[in-house]
Amino acid sequence: MVSQFMHSPGQEHFNAVYRILTYLKGTPGRGLLFKNPGHLQVEAYIDADWAGNVVDRRSTFGYCTFVGGNLVTWQSKKHNVVARSNAEAEFRSVAHGICELLWIKRLLEECF
Template structure:
């Protein structure tokens, strides 16, 4: 948020971001960017609308992208995690993310700001690993 920046039409912004949130279920490549712009739903500024328009232009240029599921002859579960440390300039909280593959196919993914401020990059990474591991254990139980 910039101090004194012009606001845009709130309802239009919310409609666009809502549609992007729905679309991000099948387009994980936009999930993080959509998560960021969705944080400004109550007071969207011109800069935020420009980012939404940039995401729309990206989608227009990548119409043929998506998630492909194919048989690979196994059901091996793989998970990958990552986290940044104090990546949000506003509240210094870290963002962690993970994705899991079953049989070589992407089945779950998530990127979320951590609930607490991590005191080190190791703490931020461990919190991210814990989230990813929880997801893998849930998939194993299925």
Template sequence: MHDPRKDHMDAVYQILRYLKSAPRKELIFRKNGHVSIKDYCNFDWASCADDRRSTTGYCIFIGGNLVWWKSKKQPVVARSTAEAEYRAMTLGVVELLWLKISPH
């Protein structure tokens, strides 16, 4: 958001083209009477047999609506499941903090 590049805009255009080509599909955000933020994260320790790096995944819900999700390989090899789990939680918390401090 603070340093947009051409790749980011290309991704936005791809999403908009998809939505335009599928008019019966929609993004639904329900009013659930609360605006609580919840983060769920998971990891798969040393899931890649080639480089032994773990995979992290997390999703963020605001008011019960999914607003962000991501899955990616961790940048380093974790020595234990606990380390991989802490790295996964850290990525989710970073996104939560970004949501908290971003202007509304």
């Protein structure tokens, strides 16, 4: 539920994420395993498929973000508008991915 507010988070959303992270830290061995590489490097991989949907010609985009080599967020979605070129589809996808990276960066700055 928290991920739906990632593009305009408020203090209550950061508090909820902090509670989730605190819970995960206190419950090792409960199904989630994160490796500790000794750094918090944030990486993202982003791609788009220009006019990939043959019905409405809208592009599909996706991204995944890693913190310290651990997958933390991902999304795959159709664009709301029809892109006029591959460059426009890729640009829109990169914009979504950068928003995600900035959200994660802000979250990490608040937590650490």
